[in-house]
Amino acid sequence: MKRVLFGYKGGFPLEQETLIQIQKAYSVDMLEALFALWGVSPTGKYLIKTATNDTDDGWIIAPFDITVINPLDGSEMQISKPQLLRLKHNGGGSRIRIRDLRAGDDGDLEYADGQPKKVYEELIGELVTTGGEFLVSDFIPLDSILELTAGISNNSSEINTVKENYLPRDGSKPMTGDLDLGSNQISKLDTNESFSAIVRSADFNLGYSGRRGQIYPDRPIGRALVDGGDTLNLNYSNDWDKTTIFGNLNFPSVQQIQNRENVPLFIDRNGNVSKGVIGESVITPDATESVKGKAEIATQNEVNTTFDRTRIVTPGTLRGYISSNLRYTYGSVRTTSRSQQGFNDFNRNYAHIFPPFGYRMSNLMAFIPSIMWIQYSGDVDGNDLLYCRYTRRSDRIVVIAQNSENGGDSWINYLAIWRK
Structure with missing residues (x-):
């Protein structure tokens, strides 16, 4: 306890040390006593009471840097200390801004040396919507003594039940009910020696972050054993790419069934197992x-x-291929643009043959034209010519047929074979 005795007569000698003593008594010592009462950390942030409106202030405790004066040489120092501050509603908000109400010249005094110095500080917290040094959610609410007392009174029966059923760490009492850790985990599992163990679970999952987790970072846990009813599944759904079994395998209960639904297992020289096919060597x-x-x-x-x-x-699929891809076109056609000349002129005495629907000239495999009808005019002797020829264009076949003594348009027969 720090005290300053002012009651003596004769005039009190007011000095800086006296003022520092007073300041420590009502700020530092009082705050440390509250910390000891609540059992809280001096580095934490706590909400003693929230500010509900402009006439109902709250209180907070938060650590931040403050300026202290060295009484020996008057130098300034910055230290981080927890401070008890009044919290103003200021219209409300989810953040807290720290403000000095005596900032600027309002907090200065002129000392005997004629220099103004920062003397008065009045730090408060204000609720704001933006900015500020802290979030309200960062502060831990502290219950009042009345709230704590009421909570203990309301839960006295539950507390007594906990005392009666508390499971000691030393194992001196056996557990009589189920253990439910909720979302918590057991950090280490090492059972005592026992002849048998029972795990009641359909899926037995395991995985280690330093092994499986390195290969499958998005799914570090795999289904190692799965109860499938009448089947025990190992490495279910191929959660691991490979399953290695060291040692010899023995299948005393495997039945030898010969049907097309069963396949043998093949093992290569490296030990890799794969499915075979019945009757396959x-x-x-x-x-x-x-x-x-x-x-x-x-x-x-x-x-x-x-x-x-x-x-x-096979012959059957070959026949199907031929019948489904081959197309034959044939018929007779009359030539146009009659002329007694034109043995090499495909613009005279010609007829056009086009590919059938769905086919192109690139699908043409063979083409045979022949003369069906020729008309003569005049004397036919040794200097006359009879011809039937064709040429391929990009989109059609052009056939020319005529004689040098022609008396009318000639006709031709044709046969075309197409294949896709």
Whole structure:
């Protein structure tokens, strides 16, 4: 306890040390006593009472830097100390601003040396909506003595129940009920030696952040064992890419069933296990153009639409491919633009043959034209010419047919073979 005795007669010698003593008595010592009463940390932020309106102030405790004067040499020092401040409503808000009501010249006094110095400070907290040094949510509310007393009184029966059923750390009392940690976790699990253990869980999950978590950071926990009813699943849903079993495997209860729904297990020289196919030899390689072996029969769609060289084409799928992709067009057509000249002129005595619907000239495999009808005029002798020729254009076939003694438009027959 710090005291200053003012009652002596004869005139009190007022000095700076006396004022410092008074200041410590009503600020530092009182605040430390409150901390001891509440059991709180001097570095924390606490809300003793909130400000509800402009006439009902609150109180807060918060650490921040303040200026102190060294009484030996008068120098200023900045130290961080917890302060008890009045909290003003100031219209309300979710933040707290610290303000000195005696800021500027209002807090200065002129000393005997003629120099003005900062003497008076009146720090308060104000609720604001923006800015400020603190968030209101950063402050821990402190219950009053009346609130604490009422809480203890209201929960006296529960407290007595806790005393009766408290589980000591030394294990001197057995647990008689279920242990529910909620969202908390057991930091270490090491059971005492026992002949058997029971885990009642459908999914047994495990994973370590330093191993699985390094490979799967978004899902560090995997389903190691899953109760599937009549099946125990190991590494469920392939949560780990690989499952390694060290030691020999023994399957005493595996049944030998021969049907198409069961497949054997193949193990390569590295120990990797894969599914096989009934009737398939482990040593049979895949067939290629130079190696005999096994190959899959291609479906009709694969024959029609792909260029796969690893599947087998059967006579049936080949016939289906031919019948579905080949198209024949044939008929007779009359030539136009008649002229007795034009053996090499595809603009005279011509007829046009177009691809069928859905086909292009690139699909033309073969074309055969022939003369169907020729009309003569005049004398036909050794200097006359009879011709039938065709040429391919980008979008059609052009056929020319005529004779040098023609008496009318000629006709032609044609046969075209197309394939996609």
